[in-house]
Amino acid sequence: MPLLDESLGHDLAKHPSQTLFGDLQDGEKILDGHSRMAADEVDDPVMGTSQPVFGENGVGPGGEVAVGEIQHLDPFAQIGVAQEQGIRSACYVSHIDIYDEPVYRDKGLQRQAAEIPPSQRGAMAELIPFDDRDGTIWFDGRLIDWRDARVHVLTHGLHYASSVFEGERCYGGRIFHAREHGERLLRSANIMGFDLPYSIETLEAARYEVLRANGIVDGYVRPVAWRGSEMMGVSAQQNTIHVAIAAWEWPSYFSEEARMRGIRLAISDWRRPAPDTAPVHAKAAGLYMICTLAKHKAEREGFDDALMYDYRGFLAEATGANLFLVIDDKIHTPTPDCFLDGITRRSVIALAQRQGIEVVERHLTDDDLGQATEVFITGTAAEVTPVGQIGDRHFQPGRICRTLMQDFDAEVRRG
Numbered sequence: 001m002p003l004l005d006e007s008l009g010h011d012l013a014k015h016p017s018q019t020l021f022g023d024l025q026d027g028e029k030i031l032d033g034h035s036r037m038a039a040d041e042v043d044d045p046v047m048g049t050s051q052p053v054f055g056e057n058g059v060g061p062g063g064e065v066a067v068g069e070i071q072h073l074d075p076f077a078q079i080g081v082a083q084e085q086g087i088r089s090a091c092y093v094s095h096i097d098i099y100d101e102p103v104y105r106d107k108g109l110q111r112q113a114a115e116i117p118p119s120q121r122g123a124m125a126e127l128i129p130f131d132d133r134d135g136t137i138w139f140d141g142r143l144i145d146w147r148d149a150r151v152h153v154l155t156h157g158l159h160y161a162s163s164v165f166e167g168e169r170c171y172g173g174r175i176f177h178a179r180e181h182g183e184r185l186l187r188s189a190n191i192m193g194f195d196l197p198y199s200i201e202t203l204e205a206a207r208y209e210v211l212r213a214n215g216i217v218d219g220y221v222r223p224v225a226w227r228g229s230e231m232m233g234v235s236a237q238q239n240t241i242h243v244a245i246a247a248w249e250w251p252s253y254f255s256e257e258a259r260m261r262g263i264r265l266a267i268s269d270w271r272r273p274a275p276d277t278a279p280v281h282a283k284a285a286g287l288y289m290i291c292t293l294a295k296h297k298a299e300r301e302g303f304d305d306a307l308m309y310d311y312r313g314f315l316a317e318a319t320g321a322n323l324f325l326v327i328d329d330k331i332h333t334p335t336p337d338c339f340l341d342g343i344t345r346r347s348v349i350a351l352a353q354r355q356g357i358e359v360v361e362r363h364l365t366d367d368d369l370g371q372a373t374e375v376f377i378t379g380t381a382a383e384v385t386p387v388g389q390i391g392d393r394h395f396q397p398g399r400i401c402r403t404l405m406q407d408f409d410a411e412v413r414r415g
C-alpha cells in the first residue's frame with residue numbers, strides 16, 4: 001500500500017471517483033481526449049484523468065487511458081471507488097464502468113463493453129485477482145505466502161462443495177462478534193459431518209495473526225474449511241479437513257447519504273430450499289450456488305442484488321444478507337427457519353429493541369412487502385443497507401433505517 005499524501009488521501013477517501021477522474025456526471029461528458037467527440041463515436045477512445053497519480057506506486061490511473069478497457073487502480077482507490085459507487089463485491093476497471101449502467105445505455109457504450117472479452121470486462125473483473133496478491137494467509141496451522149495458498153484440482157471440497165466458510169469484518173482492529181463467527185464455523189462443519197482440526201481459540205488467535213501479519217485494521221476476514229483429496233468419490237469419510245484464513249482491506253467509506261438512496265433488488269426465481277432438502281443453517285459453500293445464479297441474473301438486469309423467497313413462497317433473504325421490513329413503525333423480519341440467522345441480523349434486532357422499536361419475527365408474504373414503508377437488509381458485508389426498490393415496488397428509506405445504520409456504526413466501533 002503506497003503512502004499517501006495526507007490531504008490527497010483524505011480527498012480520495014471522501015470523493016474517490018471525483019478525485020481520480022474529475023467531476024464527470026454522466027456519459028455525455030465522456031469525450032475522447034483527442035477528437036473531443038463522445039467516446040462511443042470514435043474508435044479506441046481515450047481520456048485523460050484528473051491529476052492524482054500519487055504515491056510511489058501510484059493510486060492511478062493517470063495520464064491517458066483507454067475508455068472501456070481495464071485500468072489498474074491501487075487497491076485503496078479501488079475500494080474507495082467501489083464503495084462510493086455502491087458496487088460491493090467487485091471493482092473497477094474502466095472509466096466507463098464506474099459510471100455504471102445508464103452510461104452504457106445512454107451512449108451506446110453497452111455495445112462497446114460487450115465487445116471487450118468477458119475475462120477483461122468491466123465491473124465483473126476483479127482488478128487484482130485474489131490469487132495474485134501480496135500478503136500472508138493462514139493455511140493449515142501456519143502463515144504462508146499469499147500466492148502459495150493453493151489447493152489441488154482433485155479436492156473433495158471443490159467437486160462436491162464439502163466446504164464451509166465465514167465472512168467477518170474487522171473494525172478498528174477488532175473482529176465484530178469474532179466468537180459467534182467462530183462458533184458458527186464449527187457448527188457449519190458439524191452440520192456437514194466433519195470436525196475442524198483446531199479449537200475455536202486457536203482459530204480466533206489465527207484470525208488476529210492474519211490481520212496483524214497483513215497490517216489490516218479495517219478489513220474482511222474469510223475463514224474456510226474443506227474436505228481434502230484422499231478420497232474423490234461422493235463418500236469421503238477419511239479425507240483430511242483443511243482450514244485457511246485470509247483477510248483483506250475493506251474500509252467503510254460509503255457516506256450515510258449515499259447509502260440512504262437504497263439498493264435495488266430483483267426478485268429471484270430461485271427459492272431458499274427446505275430444511276430437509278439442504279443443510280440450510282450451515283454457512284456451506286453449496287448453498288451459494290443459487291445465490292450466485294440469482295445475483296448474476298439480477299446484475300444483468302441492472303439490479304444490485306436479488307430477493308429470494310423460500311420453498312413455501314414466504315419472503316426469505318437477499319443472496320448474502322437478511323431482510324427487514326418496516327410496517328406501521330414496527331420491524332418485521334422473516335423467521336430464519338430455512339436460511340441463516342445472521343449475526344448482524346441478531347445485533348440489529350437487539351439495537352432496534354434498545355431503541356424501543358418492536359421487532360416481529362414471522363413468516364412474511366408479498367402482501368407484507370406491499371405494506372412496508374421502509375426495507376433494509378443486514379449482513380457482515382452489507383452491514384445495514386437500505387433498500388430503495390424490490391422488483392417494481394419502490395421504498396423510501398427513512399427514520400428507522402437511518403437510526404439503525406447509525407446505531408450499527410456506533411456498535412461496531414465500540415472497543
Ligand code: PMP
Pocket residue numbers: 167283317318319320321322339340341342343344345378379380381
Ligand atoms: N444470509 C446469507 C445467505 C449470507 O451469506 C449472510 C452473510 N453471512 C447472511 C445471511 C448474513 O449473515 P451475517 O450477518 O452473519 O453476516
